[in-house]
Amino acid sequence: MKLTKFEHACFTVEKDGAYIVVDLGNLTTDFIPPENVVAVIITHSHPDHLDKEQLGELFEDNPAAVLIAPLEITREFPHLDTRPSSHGDSFSLGGFDIDVYGSTHATIYPDIETPHNIGVLIEDRLFYPGDALTIPDKSVDCLALPIGAPWLKVSEAIDYMIAIGARLTFPTHDATLSADGKAIYDRLIQDYAEEATTTYKRLNGESLEIE
Numbered sequence: 001m002k003l004t005k006f007e008h009a010c011f012t013v014e015k016d017g018a019y020i021v022v023d024l025g026n027l028t029t030d031f032i033p034p035e036n037v038v039a040v041i042i043t044h045s046h047p048d049h050l051d052k053e054q055l056g057e058l059f060e061d062n063p064a065a066v067l068i069a070p071l072e073i074t075r076e077f078p079h080l081d082t083r084p085s086s087h088g089d090s091f092s093l094g095g096f097d098i099d100v101y102g103s104t105h106a107t108i109y110p111d112i113e114t115p116h117n118i119g120v121l122i123e124d125r126l127f128y129p130g131d132a133l134t135i136p137d138k139s140v141d142c143l144a145l146p147i148g149a150p151w152l153k154v155s156e157a158i159d160y161m162i163a164i165g166a167r168l169t170f171p172t173h174d175a176t177l178s179a180d181g182k183a184i185y186d187r188l189i190q191d192y193a194e195e196a197t198t199t200y201k202r203l204n205g206e207s208l209e210i211e
Contacts, residue, residue: 008175038094043130102134146173
């Protein structure tokens with residue numbers, strides 16, 4: 001299974017020539033659409049995770065792809081094959097097994113309304129919580145760790161990384177940080193990688209094989 005990371009919160013997972021695209025938002029400017037997309041996962045409705053223009057173009061090229069997202073998103077796309085998703089759902093699509101965890105976006109500020117949010121475990125290996133710090137009930141081999149967000153402190157990201165204890169952790173949700181800011185966050189989080197029994201690795205547009 002091959003993981004490719006793009007800007008901010010977007011990444012793809014490829015297996016046997018089929019692709020899943022996750023959180024294609026408006027802060028992702030380097031996305032290269034793959035062929036044979038079988039599923040698109042959108043964790044919640046904030047535009048940095050859901051760029052309707054890019055998403056429309058992706059589905060034009062991949063009309064058979066399935067949209068996995070909370071109901072408030074899927075009902076906006078009645079012309080697509082969708083799977084309205086919430087905590088506890090499981091799907092097998094295009095050779096991928098996908099389990100859904102969590103239902104609520106992390107609090108930004110008490111009087112700011114937050115949307116529904118789902119986390120996803122792909123192939124029982126790669127977990128991505130979206131904009132939340134949900135802990136799944138299964139062990140995680142690879143964690144997509146949010147590090148820069150209005151709802152998140154670096155101490156919370158570190159505690160979450162330690163709680164998950166994945167073999168490999170890579171940062172995501174970080175377009176809000178400058179290059180210098182990313183370096184600061186990486187250094188702070190790296191200091192606790194050993195305690196989390198994880199390898200912390202930044203993926204700058206790179207692809208990585210996950211065994």
